[in-house]
Amino acid sequence: MVNYSTNTLVISTLVLVAVIPILVFGAYSLDDEKKAIERQQLTNLREIVDSQKDKTMIFFNERLADISVTSELPFIRDNIHVLFENDSEKDIQTKESLQSLFRNILNAYNYESIWVVDNDLNAKLIVGRDIADLKPLPSPSSALEQMKVGLYLSDVYTYTDDVVEVFVSVPIVVDDIQLGYLIYDIDTQLFFKATLFELQLSDTGETVVVQKQNDDVFFIKQLRFDDARPLSKPISTDAELAIPALESSSGISGFGFSTDYRGEEILAAWDYVPLTRWGIVAKIDTSEAFASLEQKQRDIIIVIISLTVSAFVAGFVLSRIATNPLMKIRDAATQITKKNYDVAINPTGPAEQKTIAISFNEMAKSLKENQKIIESQIAQLKLTDKQKSEFSTMISHELKTPLSTIIGYSEMLKDPKMGELNKEQEIAIDEIRQSSVSLEHLIGNILTAQKIEQAQLSFNIEKTSVKKLLKQAYNRLLPLMSEKQIEFLTSTEEDIVINIDKEIMMEVFSNLVQNSVDFVPASGGRIEMTGHSKNSDVLFSVIDNGIGIPKKKLRNLFKKYYQIDTSMTRKHGGSGLGLAICKGIIEGFGGKIWVESEEGKRTIIYFTIPKKSGIK
Amino acid sequence: MKILIIDDNESLAIMFSRMLELGGHKTIASNDGRNGLALIQKEKFDVIVLDLSMPEFSGYDILDALEKDDMMKDKKIIVLTATAITQEQIDRLKKQGVKDVLKKPIRPDVINEALKNIAGQ
Numbered sequence: 001m002v003n004y005s006t007n008t009l010v011i012s013t014l015v016l017v018a019v020i021p022i023l024v025f026g027a028y029s030l031d032d033e034k035k036a037i038e039r040q041q042l043t044n045l046r047e048i049v050d051s052q053k054d055k056t057m058i059f060f061n062e063r064l065a066d067i068s069v070t071s072e073l074p075f076i077r078d079n080i081h082v083l084f085e086n087d088s089e090k091d092i093q094t095k096e097s098l099q100s101l102f103r104n105i106l107n108a109y110n111y112e113s114i115w116v117v118d119n120d121l122n123a124k125l126i127v128g129r130d131i132a133d134l135k136p137l138p139s140p141s142s143a144l145e146q147m148k149v150g151l152y153l154s155d156v157y158t159y160t161d162d163v164v165e166v167f168v169s170v171p172i173v174v175d176d177i178q179l180g181y182l183i184y185d186i187d188t189q190l191f192f193k194a195t196l197f198e199l200q201l202s203d204t205g206e207t208v209v210v211q212k213q214n215d216d217v218f219f220i221k222q223l224r225f226d227d228a229r230p231l232s233k234p235i236s237t238d239a240e241l242a243i244p245a246l247e248s249s250s251g252i253s254g255f256g257f258s259t260d261y262r263g264e265e266i267l268a269a270w271d272y273v274p275l276t277r278w279g280i281v282a283k284i285d286t287s288e289a290f291a292s293l294e295q296k297q298r299d300i301i302i303v304i305i306s307l308t309v310s311a312f313v314a315g316f317v318l319s320r321i322a323t324n325p326l327m328k329i330r331d332a333a334t335q336i337t338k339k340n341y342d343v344a345i346n347p348t349g350p351a352e353q354k355t356i357a358i359s360f361n362e363m364a365k366s367l368k369e370n371q372k373i374i375e376s377q378i379a380q381l382k383l384t385d386k387q388k389s390e391f392s393t394m395i396s397h398e399l400k401t402p403l404s405t406i407i408g409y410s411e412m413l414k415d416p417k418m419g420e421l422n423k424e425q426e427i428a429i430d431e432i433r434q435s436s437v438s439l440e441h442l443i444g445n446i447l448t449a450q451k452i453e454q455a456q457l458s459f460n461i462e463k464t465s466v467k468k469l470l471k472q473a474y475n476r477l478l479p480l481m482s483e484k485q486i487e488f489l490t491s492t493e494e495d496i497v498i499n500i501d502k503e504i505m506m507e508v509f510s511n512l513v514q515n516s517v518d519f520v521p522a523s524g525g526r527i528e529m530t531g532h533s534k535n536s537d538v539l540f541s542v543i544d545n546g547i548g549i550p551k552k553k554l555r556n557l558f559k560k561y562y563q564i565d566t567s568m569t570r571k572h573g574g575s576g577l578g579l580a581i582c583k584g585i586i587e588g589f590g591g592k593i594w595v596e597s598e599e600g601k602r603t604i605i606y607f608t609i610p611k612k613s614g615i616k
Numbered sequence: 617m618k619i620l621i622i623d624d625n626e627s628l629a630i631m632f633s634r635m636l637e638l639g640g641h642k643t644i645a646s647n648d649g650r651n652g653l654a655l656i657q658k659e660k661f662d663v664i665v666l667d668l669s670m671p672e673f674s675g676y677d678i679l680d681a682l683e684k685d686d687m688m689k690d691k692k693i694i695v696l697t698a699t700a701i702t703q704e705q706i707d708r709l710k711k712q713g714v715k716d717v718l719k720k721p722i723r724p725d726v727i728n729e730a731l732k733n734i735a736g737q
Contacts, residue, residue, distance in 0.1 A: 397698050397699060400698040400720050400721065401625050401628055401698060401720065402625075402627075402628075403720075403721050404628055404631075404698075404720045404721035404722060405625075405627050405628050405631045405721075406721075407721040407723065408628075408631045408632070408635055408721065408722060408723070408724070409631055409634075411635075411723050411724045411725075412631075412634065412635055412638060412724055415638050415724070417638050418638065436721075440721060460702060460703030460704075462703075
């Protein structure tokens, strides 16, 4: 059985009613919100990637156009061959003019350097940085090797001081003969700055630009969250990191949830720029993207907590309101249990509670009246019972006095000094005497039974030997045997000592032996009283070879007023009290009594008395 | 022996008288406590047979009165009782000087045995 209080019930119900809808609503709403944010963020990121891609395309297409135009400028077209020829006065002047022109172009377009090289990549003209500063990774020769195909945009390279560059080259052809290359060097950092690639629009937002060189993928723009220089180390391809960077560098575009180079969870969009062979990734950390969602989640949790608290308070108050009258009734009921019936409950509060209080008060009042009646009736009954009992005791005593006279005279009549009796008179006197003795026995039993019932039996405990006890019983009961031809015996051992009331024990033996006498056959009867030591008890028995007791009657044998055969009452004059009295006495001494019987053969009544018996 | 019988039941007193007379004793019967006490104080009896439970003036009252007047020493008293009596009560009676306590109903052989014992003392 589950035990719960009204308090718990009301509070938990309120909490459930308040919190479950919020939880369900919150879960749906958060899910929707998340999807919306995801959609919006991805759209934004894709727009950024598209725009950066466009800017890159536009910028580098312009640079390709610039160089194409520059190489076709008439002065350059007509004089560039000078750079590949031997020195002369006029050539030096032309060279200086070319140098000056290229310097102007460099300044005008913010190029890092402009080179003119021959077909073996030997520098013929250098404006800006020295070609020798180009880092050998990848080797300049292999880099320049790529430029031989015409107007060309190179991979990204770096100088020894880690400045990262892209080269635009075009072959120099004079009179259908290729003399060498014109190479423009573009500083990527300047490009990224100029096109706002570096602009960080949020706390974690970033545009990553990568390029695949041979089998490695490098980032070519300084990372926001890593100090490593661009091109200094390839992006690890075995870890599941920077997947958008790897994919975009391989020409694959996409968008969605992913992981960046730090291992952070991100939302990203990415695309490939064929012109520069770059991958562009626009990304933002999910923690930032969904920050508003977390805020909302926190809001919902706060709402749930405050609702739970208010539900608790409301539940407590409500259950108090509901249970207070119940508590009053409970307290009042407890008082009634303690028989304090003057516990009127004040009928206040809502109508139902008033009704209950009024009904309860009426019930208490009615109980009080009933209790009074019951108590007076019990008192009356007790008195009646006592009077009855006293009356019965008195009657029994009163009967003894005339009985004394009857027994006295019937005994005296046997004395020849009273005059000779004829045979019939003698028989009549014997009958009177025997009936009187039966009546005496009967009165004795009634008195003893009443004493047992009222727990008033007093004992005169004295130390005696079992042998003496049985001898005394034998002498006392021997006259009973004259009724029939009965062999009467005792059996015991020497030296068993017992503490007992001898007179009371005489009553026990007298009852048991009287029963046996009633049930043994008229001739050949045998009755034996035994007493043997058994541990701390003495086990007594009265054995007869009488008619026995039917099995189904054994159970009720020791009940008051029970007779084996009701027709026996008249025949044997018993009151049916004998065995009940024996049981009462023996149990009073802390012993037990039981019977074994075989119908038609024998009956044995056993009883034990503790040797050091005290009264229970 | 000269025996005084005090018992409020007249027929019982008469029966006892007859019973004791059959045993060859001389008896006087009284069925009133005060009257019985007066007889004891006036005459000398070999044995007094006294019923304990009598109305108005009981056997106990007689014994108390005798004890008070220091007259118990030379009296040979047998008390009779119809009610159950405890060993304690018997002991107290014996301490007062009662020679024997017999329970009703009394059989001739029992009373004769008791008288024989007292005579032997």
